[in-house]
Structures are given as structure tokens and as C-alpha cells.
Amino acid sequence: MKNLLAAAVLVSLAGTTFAQETPPPAPDPAAVQAVKDFGGNVMPIAQNDPRLDVTLHLADKDVTDDALVVVAKLQPIVWLNLAGTKITDAGLANLAGLTTLEKLHLERTAITDAGLAHLAALENLNYLNLYGTQVTDAGLEHLKGLKNLKRLYVWQTGITPEGIAKFKEALPEAQVTAGLELKPAEPPAEEPKPEEPKPEENM
Numbered sequence: 001m002k003n004l005l006a007a008a009v010l011v012s013l014a015g016t017t018f019a020q021e022t023p024p025p026a027p028d029p030a031a032v033q034a035v036k037d038f039g040g041n042v043m044p045i046a047q048n049d050p051r052l053d054v055t056l057h058l059a060d061k062d063v064t065d066d067a068l069v070v071v072a073k074l075q076p077i078v079w080l081n082l083a084g085t086k087i088t089d090a091g092l093a094n095l096a097g098l099t100t101l102e103k104l105h106l107e108r109t110a111i112t113d114a115g116l117a118h119l120a121a122l123e124n125l126n127y128l129n130l131y132g133t134q135v136t137d138a139g140l141e142h143l144k145g146l147k148n149l150k151r152l153y154v155w156q157t158g159i160t161p162e163g164i165a166k167f168k169e170a171l172p173e174a175q176v177t178a179g180l181e182l183k184p185a186e187p188p189a190e191e192p193k194p195e196e197p198k199p200e201e202n203m
Contacts, residue, residue, distance in 0.1 A: 027052060031073040038067050042074060051076050057083040057105065065091030076100035083129070084108045089115030096121055107131035107153070113139035120145055129153040137163025144170035155179035 032042045039059030044050045054077050056063045063085035071080065072094040080098070083105040092115040095101070101122050106115075107129045116139040119125065126148045130139075136158035143149060149171055154164070155178050164176050 026050075027074045031070050034070040035067070035074070038063055038070075040067070045078055051078045051100065053077075053079040055079075055081045056085055057081045059085070062086050064088075065094070068092070068094040071095070072097065079103040081105040082109060086110070089118075092116075092118040095119065099123060101125055102148075103127040105129045106133060109133055111135060113142070116140075116142040119143065122146065124148055126150045130157055130159075132156045135159060137166070140164075140167045143167070147171070149174050152176045 027042060035042050035054065035056070038056060039061045040054065040056035040063070041058075042052055042054050045053045052074055054071055054074060056067060056071075063082070065087055067085070068082075068087060068091040071077070075098075077098050078100055080095075080101060080103070084107070087106075087109055089110075089112055092111065095104075096118045099122060102124050104119070104122075104125060104127065108131065110133070111130070112134045113136055116135060119128070120142050123146065125146050128143070128149060128151070131153050132155075134157070135154065137160055140159065140163055143152070144167065150173060152167075152174055154176060159178065161178070164178060167176065168174065
């Protein structure tokens with residue numbers, strides 16, 4: 001009897017382990033094809049990790065908010081690159097439900113403070129690039145609840161050193177990059193000239 005109970009427990013545990021390791025379902029093929037039709041790409045982040053890396057920054061067509069409606073149908077997305085696209089603040093509303101998102105590129109888009117409000121629930125976001133956008137200090141207020149945010153890029157935006165300092169009070173572990181601090185190159189120090197030998201005095 002004990003052997004039967006032990007076997008039953010083992011079978012139950014094996015079933016639980018299998019359920020935990022069951023990979024996520026394959027992404028919607030129609031959505032994948034739609035992204036490719038925009039000139040983008042959808043692929044797993046690694047050979048043994050089926051979570052998705054979605055890239056639209058090299059698309060050969062204009063990528064607008066319509067593309068984000070399609071992107072929202074792909075799960076689970078971990079990395080999303082929208083750099084240089086023509087998305088707007090309204091389009092970012094489609095990303096509000098992508099809670100698996102960890103890395104998001106929005107550089108060189110028309111995103112403003114209003115668009116960042118749609119990112120406030122992306123609890124797993126650890127990387128956000130806002131370079132070359134119209135975001136200001138007010139936009140950072142929407143990001144203060146993202147406890148996993150570790151890297152934020154804000155150069156060539158309206159964000160000020162004061163705004164960054166306040167943001168760091170809420171997320172002290174976040175590394176905020178506001179641009180390279182270039183210092184003028186100093187001319188190399190002149191090497192001392194060897195002393196010329198003094199002429200011998202006539203004896």
C-alpha cells in the first residue's frame with residue numbers, strides 16, 4: 001500500500017513539474033506575418049527560450065500606431081525595438097498590457113510625456129531608451145513605479161539634471177544616461193629641453 005501511495009505522489013509531482021515547464025503557446029502566426037509585412041521581425045530571444053524579440057526599427061515601410069495594434073497580439077514579448085518609427089503617444093496605449101516586456105526602444109520617435117503614462121504598468125521593464133524624444137521631467141513621474149528599471153537613456157530630450165535627481169530618489173538603483181560628458185583635450189605637456197652645454201672658459 002505504501003509503495004502505491006509513493007508511486008502516486010511521484011506521478012503527481014512529475015505532472016506538476018511538466019506543467020511548470022510547459023512552454024508558452026506559439027505566437028499568433030497571423031500577427032507574426034503582419035509584423036513581417038511591415039518590414040519587421042519576430043523571433044525567440046534564444047534557441048531554448050521561446051519568449052519573443054520583436055523588431056520594427058529597420059522596417060522598410062512607415063511603422064505607425066497600426067503596427068502596435070498587431071504587436072499587442074504577440075505574447076510573451078520580452079524585447080521590443082520601435083526606434084525611429086512613426087508611432088505616437090496614442091499608439092503606446094497598445095503596449096500597456098505587455099507586462100512581460102523587459103527592454104523597450106523608443107529612441108528617435110515623437111513620444112512625449114503623455115505616452116509614458118501607458119508604460120506605468122510594465123512592471124518587468126528594466127531597460128528604456130528615450131533618446132531624441134520630446135519627453136521632459138514630467139514624463140519621468142510615470143516611470144517612478146517601475147521598480148525593476150535599471151537603465152534609462154534620456155540624452156537629447158527635455159529632461160533636466162534636476163529631474164533626473166528627483167527620479168533617482170524614487171529609483172536609486174536605476175542608471176540614467178543623459179549623454180556623454182565631453183571634456184576638451186588637454187595639450188600634451190612639453191618635454192623639458194636638454195640643457196645646452198656651457199662654453200668652457202678660457203684658462
